[in-house]
Amino acid sequence: MSQNRWLATGNFFTSYKQEQRTFFTHLDRTIFTCFLVILFGWPLVFEISNKYMLVLDNILIAIVAVMGLNLLLGFAGLISIGHAAFVGIGAYSVASVCQVIGENHVIVTHFWPVLIVCAGIMGAIFGAFVGLPALRLKHLYLAIATLSFQMIFEWFIQFMSFFNQGQTIYVGRVHWFTGQVGRSDHYLFWYYIILTLVVVLGFGVRNLLKTKYGRCLVAVRDNDRAADAMGMNPGLTKVYAFALAGFFAGVAGALHAYLYRGVGFESFTLHASVGYLAMAIVGGLGTLNGIFWGPVAIKFLDIQVEQFSEFVGQYLTSAPNVATALKPLSFGLVIVLFLMYEPRGIANWWRIVKSYTKLWPFRY
């Protein structure tokens, strides 16, 4: 660490402990605190309609889900084409509790944090189960295994009468210390809850990578045979990565169920899985801040494309499915262009900007 605790323009570490810090300089910590204060404080200053609050909540839930996927894809190097199914597992475990004991039972409305954690654990169990082929396989075979899990999940939800055959299963309104969370502040309430969760889980991911298991994941991604030779167990590490990703996805699913006050089949299709993959890639694989950039960028693109196709639809009345056409087109283009020209994602731009500002006015 440099003498100056506010600015560091190089690597001055003298011990391993210094490298383990969460924040390297005071400036980093101050900026992060300011950022958090702004994120938590702005709804008190600005009034915002429920419509836009829902968009923000959606982005935050996607961030939770992408955290898991990025662990799996970026850190452990395993492709999952069934991430939406894991999210669905979380959502449907809340929904099945509602089916059994009723949507307005005390457990659903008062003990929702417990339910959210339980949903995460359910996701982790299923994740580990789907990851079992990872004990012997890698790469494409695993990707197809998750794909088939996605298909089996969709079939289950669509044909089981217990899950209402994919129709909406309602979840009751939750209670807080101030009483029942009403219609007007429902989205605001969940904004705070999900934001808190994102911060906590974000620190969790950040610290996980410093532990033995986190380094195991990266070693297995880089070369699983070499990791094997160095005394790690690649198969178990992969299963562990799947379980971890399943946990994050399950939590995201439970949050989704509570936010929408219901669980429907459409949110957890193969298309949604591809969406999560795109978010992880656009954000930047194997980076922490990529987890946040990806969902923001993709959801923003979604909204813009929707507005654009509405605008186009006014002039081209004869082509009714411009919106259905433009959405996958722009989405696919974004994935392909990012992979071809910026495979490290938006996180790389962030890194460039950061290193530039840090070293300014010196170029290097």
Added chain:
Amino acid sequence: MSYFFQIVVSGIVVGSIYALAALGLVLVYKSSRVANFAHGQIIAAGAFITFFLTVRLGVPIFFSFLASMLITFFLAMSVERIFLRRLIGEPIISVIMVTIGLASIFDGLIYLTPFGSENFSFPTFLPTESIVVGGVSISWTQLVGVIITFVLIGCFSWFFKKSTVGISMRAVSDDQFGAMSVGISVPRVFALAWATAGLSAAAAGCIIGNITGLNFETLHAFGIVVFPVVILGGLDSILGAVVAGIIMGLIQQFASGYLDGNFGLNGTGDVMPYIILLIILLFKPHGLFGIHEIERV
């Protein structure tokens, strides 16, 4: 008993189409180690091009069949040239994701055409009454479809066994550096593999379109359902694709013939391949005919 044989016959019909669709996937994987998730979209494109040429332009169906095969030949080749060639040497995640992105782009492009969201059917050019042998019926379109499929598969396997280009493609799939050192142009072989995959995809699309009718959703769903088939047969074996295609077709038809409606189940035919796939992955990870590669650090 005739119910049983009826299911066997329809299973073989479905299975041979799977085999033809899987062939393209195997070709691309064999030569360039790319799993093409956009294969279903190429199948759909081939079918719609044939439909457009026959119905809108009035070309005889045989010529439009050939023309669509030619067009998808160049379409798939240009896809390889534009997108995949930049990614040689990139990690497998990027390659798979690019093909998923491509699938999305193709989706968008096909939705822009009038073929995206409606049902179409080819004009009938074969007798409409079906052949009945001992209570088992098979329609003319199915019969001709199966015959064309097997002829095409025979042509492909001849092409790989005997022709110089085919042998060089096999050489590349075995060992890229070795093939390069004996003077085979590896990028050209990649392009050719994609092109032949496009060709077989168009043929598959036309046959499916004739049998089941043209609908974009069902056509591009073939691109996904083909993956269990390919994994069952082993990702890099053409024979495996044929055998696994027919096995998968039979399993699917038996599942929907005997399970549906009996135990409160529905649509088991759609999900059965994936269940089989998960079981296979646990017990025989590299499929029936797949090569188990020896890895070294």
